[in-house]
Amino acid sequence: xxxxxxxxxxxxxxxxxxxxxxxxxxxxxxxxxxxxxxxxxxxxxxxxxxxxxxxxxxxxxxxxxxxxxxxxxxxxxxxxxxxxxxxxxxxxxxxxxxxxxxxxxxxxxxxxxxxxxxxxxxxxxxxxxxxxxxxxxxxxxxxxxxxxxxxxxxxxxxxxxxxxxxxxxxxxxxxxxxxxxxxxxxxxxxxxxxxxxxxxxxxxxxxxxxxxxxxxxxxxxxxxxxxxxxxxxxxxxxxxxxxxxxxxxxxxx
Amino acid sequence: xxxxxxxxxxxxxxxxxxxxxxxxxxxxxxxxxxxxxxxxxxxxxxxxxxxxxxxxxxxxxxxxxxxxxxxxxxxxxxxxxxxxxxxxxxxxxxxxxxxxxxxxxxxxxxxxxxxxxxxxxxxxxxxxxxxxxxxxxxxxxxxxxxxxxxxxxxxxxxxxxxxxxxxxxxxxxxxxxxxxxxxxxxxxxxxxxxxxxxxxxxxxxxxxxxxxxxxxxxxxxxxxxxxxxxxxxxxxxxxxxxxxxxxxxxxxxxxxxxxxxxxxxxxxxxxxxxxxxxxxxxxxxxxxxxxxxxxxxxxxxxxxxxxxxxxxxxxxxxxxxxxxxxxx
Numbered sequence: 001x002x003x004x005x006x007x008x009x010x011x012x013x014x015x016x017x018x019x020x021x022x023x024x025x026x027x028x029x030x031x032x033x034x035x036x037x038x039x040x041x042x043x044x045x046x047x048x049x050x051x052x053x054x055x056x057x058x059x060x061x062x063x064x065x066x067x068x069x070x071x072x073x074x075x076x077x078x079x080x081x082x083x084x085x086x087x088x089x090x091x092x093x094x095x096x097x098x099x100x101x102x103x104x105x106x107x108x109x110x111x112x113x114x115x116x117x118x119x120x121x122x123x124x125x126x127x128x129x130x131x132x133x134x135x136x137x138x139x140x141x142x143x144x145x146x147x148x149x150x151x152x153x154x155x156x157x158x159x160x161x162x163x164x165x166x167x168x169x170x171x172x173x174x175x176x177x178x179x180x181x182x183x184x185x186x187x188x189x190x191x192x193x194x195x196x197x198x199x200x201x202x203x204x205x206x207x208x209x210x211x212x213x214x215x216x217x218x219x220x221x222x223x224x225x226x227x228x229x230x231x232x233x234x235x236x237x238x239x240x241x242x243x244x245x246x247x248x249x250x251x252x253x
Numbered sequence: 254x255x256x257x258x259x260x261x262x263x264x265x266x267x268x269x270x271x272x273x274x275x276x277x278x279x280x281x282x283x284x285x286x287x288x289x290x291x292x293x294x295x296x297x298x299x300x301x302x303x304x305x306x307x308x309x310x311x312x313x314x315x316x317x318x319x320x321x322x323x324x325x326x327x328x329x330x331x332x333x334x335x336x337x338x339x340x341x342x343x344x345x346x347x348x349x350x351x352x353x354x355x356x357x358x359x360x361x362x363x364x365x366x367x368x369x370x371x372x373x374x375x376x377x378x379x380x381x382x383x384x385x386x387x388x389x390x391x392x393x394x395x396x397x398x399x400x401x402x403x404x405x406x407x408x409x410x411x412x413x414x415x416x417x418x419x420x421x422x423x424x425x426x427x428x429x430x431x432x433x434x435x436x437x438x439x440x441x442x443x444x445x446x447x448x449x450x451x452x453x454x455x456x457x458x459x460x461x462x463x464x465x466x467x468x469x470x471x472x473x474x475x476x477x478x479x480x481x482x483x484x485x486x487x488x489x490x491x492x493x494x495x496x497x498x499x500x501x502x503x504x505x506x507x508x509x510x511x512x513x514x515x516x517x518x519x520x521x522x523x524x525x526x527x528x529x530x531x532x533x534x535x536x537x538x539x540x541x542x543x544x545x546x547x548x549x550x551x552x553x554x555x556x557x558x559x560x561x562x563x564x565x566x567x568x569x570x571x572x573x574x575x576x577x578x579x580x581x
């Protein structure tokens with residue numbers, strides 16, 4: 001893994017909304033096999049950065065590389081096809097679908113051919129196999145036939161991860177997967193992500209500091225749109241500026 | 254095992270077949286014509302339901318496709334009956350009075366129109382999409398009014414109904430059966446489409462566009478294909494409708510027609526396979542029964558529509574069989 005090319009490389013991304021600098025010359029990379037956590041206080045520009053990496057927002061300047069390829073000008077669909085698997089902070093699942101239909105949709109996207117008009121998609125063996133495998137991995141196989149709208153908040157987060165798994169991405173972009181999970185749920189997901197990093201590296205935005213410090217190989221701290229520090233968990237803990245800007249703030253709150 | 258909705262659907266299809274057969278036995282020819290009208294208008298609604306029900310595309314311009322289908326019939330048949338070719342240079346194109354050819358041309362013409370209209374209007378969404386589809390429909394409406402070669406505002410009549418090999422299309426029950434069989438075939442197609450990979454992706458794009466993009470599919474492409482299929486089916490219905498009346502006029506293209514097709518879908522149940530059939534049947538029945546008492550019968554239609562929208566979002570089908578069960 002030494003000297004490995006980064007799977008994701010963000011170089012000098014800037015994005016402004018009027019006078020607000022949401023991203024201020026941000027650079028970071030994601031190497032094979034690692035979990036790279038992105039933390040920062042509310043309003044630090046984490047979501048804006050994730051949106052630019054996933055392709056739903058265009059940076060004003062800078063460039064983004066996925067697997068050595070410049071994707072700055074590619075849209076969300078093209079980046080997904082290149083292997084970028086994203087989970088959302090605010091669940092974007094199809095609420096009228098069953099749990100199974102949501103994962104089958106992911107498997108269908110991974111196949112890349114949706115223009116088939118006659119076969120019953122819910123009887124497609126290859127799609128179902130991939131879908132059930134993903135559900136089992138997140139522990140939702142028992143909920144396959146339930147309506148997604150009827151799932152608990154935590155189950156929806158699990159389903160978000162399952163849909164991303166069906167894509168067999170080259171890297172994961174996870175926006176607060178632990179939010180609302182509860183202690184046992186977030187512990188289980190922590191264990192799961194710990195294994196998942198060996199399949200594909202994870203850029204993890206997370207507020208749950210226990211999870212971040214347990215999982216992250218490296219941590220990048222974002223404040224007011226700018227990176228104030230990048231390093232291992234220990235380095236970040238020891239960093240005075242980070243303590244002042246972020247961790248201390250949390251303690252005080 | 255059949256779901257309640259499937260059972261209801263089979264009963265509805267059987268009723269639509271039984272009524273004109275009974276009417277034939279009782280020599281009530283007019284009722285056969287009404288049933289034919291229901292079948293054809295339901296077909297137009299089934300077309301819209303693919304865009305509106307599955308795709309969530311609120312098109313107020315489907316009259317364009319209905320009218321294009323109608324004019325395809327009117328133009329081809331008018332040239333055939335007058336023995337005038339449609340064009341001679343650079344090559345000869347003649348009219349025809351053969352229904353299968355007319356249908357094919359109606360389908361192709363309305364699909365092409367849907368491709369152009371869809372490619373331009375699907376870049377917008379919400380109210381803008383409604384307005385731009387409406388605008389395209391009205392554009393064609395005013396074009397037809399000024400197109401004097403085919404009757405302009407007065408429309409184009411044909412003297413005899415077009416022909417279908419082996420059948421006497423002027424016999425009301427035979428023409429009904431043509432419309433009925435086409436409706437059934439398209440319903441089967443629509444049911445399969447809804448469960449297909451394409452149907453799943455399209456329904457997902459209606460609910461969560463961002464999710465569909467994130468799994469690597471392009472909502473715009475899905476919607477455009479849905480819009481073309483939807484327009485083609487409504488165009489086929491237009492050709493049949495013009496043949497039923499042996500007349501096509503700009504009215505078929507007016508936004509009134511778009512609204513009526515949408516009303517069929519809403520009354521029956523948006524996204525419900527047989528919703529358009531129930532909606533068209535209720536519409537024609539109300540028009541026929543209440544229209545005899547008062548020319549303001551549409552007040553009752555409006556009332557019904559209001560009740561549907563306020564209290565039964567699944568339309569009449571939803572009110573009878575309840576919420577749609579997610580299919581496995």
